[in-house]
Amino acid sequence: MGAPMQRWTEEEEAALKAGILKHGLGKWRIISKDPEFSSILCLSSNVDLKDKWRNMNVTTQYGSRRLAGRKT
Numbered sequence: 001m002g003a004p005m006q007r008w009t010e011e012e013e014a015a016l017k018a019g020i021l022k023h024g025l026g027k028w029r030i031i032s033k034d035p036e037f038s039s040i041l042c043l044s045s046n047v048d049l050k051d052k053w054r055n056m057n058v059t060t061q062y063g064s065r066r067l068a069g070r071k072t
Contacts, residue, residue, distance in 0.1 A: 006043070008052060015040040016049055016056075025053075 019031035019041075028046035031037055041049065 011040055012044070013052075013056070016052060019049075020053065026050075 015037045016031070019034060019037045020027075022036070023030045023034065028049040032041055032044065032046050032049060044052070
């Protein structure tokens with residue numbers, strides 16, 4: 001089994017977002033190797049970055065749909 005999952009910090013999430021802005025969506029390995037982000041994202045693999053980004057977007061989209069469909 002792998003290492004236990006740790007909760008992402010706000011700093012890690014910010015580094016992931018900044019890495020995507022700098023290198024583009026889907027460039028997970030480049031983001032993880034970039035010296036600007038590698039010290040913050042050192043414990044995350046390129047697959048971890050992809051999964052975290054997907055989960056961040058699903059949460060945002062689900063929340064938006066839920067609020068839009070809600071009747072007041």
